[in-house]
Amino acid sequence: MPRDDRTIEARAAACARAAVVAGMRVVVAESLTSGAIAGALGRAADASEWFAGGIVAYRPETKQRVLGVQPGPVVTAAAARQMALGALSLTGAQAVAAVTGAGGPGPEEGRPAGTVFLASGTDRRGIEVVELHLPGDPAEVVAATVVAALEALERALRGG
Numbered sequence: 001m002p003r004d005d006r007t008i009e010a011r012a013a014a015c016a017r018a019a020v021v022a023g024m025r026v027v028v029a030e031s032l033t034s035g036a037i038a039g040a041l042g043r044a045a046d047a048s049e050w051f052a053g054g055i056v057a058y059r060p061e062t063k064q065r066v067l068g069v070q071p072g073p074v075v076t077a078a079a080a081r082q083m084a085l086g087a088l089s090l091t092g093a094q095a096v097a098a099v100t101g102a103g104g105p106g107p108e109e110g111r112p113a114g115t116v117f118l119a120s121g122t123d124r125r126g127i128e129v130v131e132l133h134l135p136g137d138p139a140e141v142v143a144a145t146v147v148a149a150l151e152a153l154e155r156a157l158r159g160g
Helices: 003-022 036-042 060-067 077-091 138-157
Strands: 026-030 051-056 095-101 115-122 126-133
Touching: 003 036, 003 138, 026 036, 026 077, 026 138, 036 051, 036 138, 051 077, 060 077, 077 095, 077 115, 077 126, 095 138, 115 138, 126 138
Parallel strands: 026 051, 026 095
Antiparallel strands: 095 115, 115 126
């Protein structure tokens, strides 16, 4: 198993434990990761108990129609926050991670490849958005985004 896969598996397992301890249901909203975060969480222990699911909204129109993202650029902090809030609203989950960005190889919406906006949090504590600048080819950017999202989700579940 490649190192990224082991790291992702370990981070997803940590999210599973944290979700069970917190008694929270988790949802994800994804764009550039195309369901990779949901796939990792769905393979974690007892996912049916704490994982509400994931929404893959790759095209801007899908983000707008399904998640309530406002028309305009989608590689933004505002879009990531709106994706997170939309996913919480749709599913009734209490914890969320949402990602949007320019995976590469070239820029998107004037943002350089590797620019990622990650929204995470809970319905109780609110949503935090961070801007990441990740190096590498598109596959490396996606893998690093998945790890970052799982780490942020675990922190949110632990109340940090």
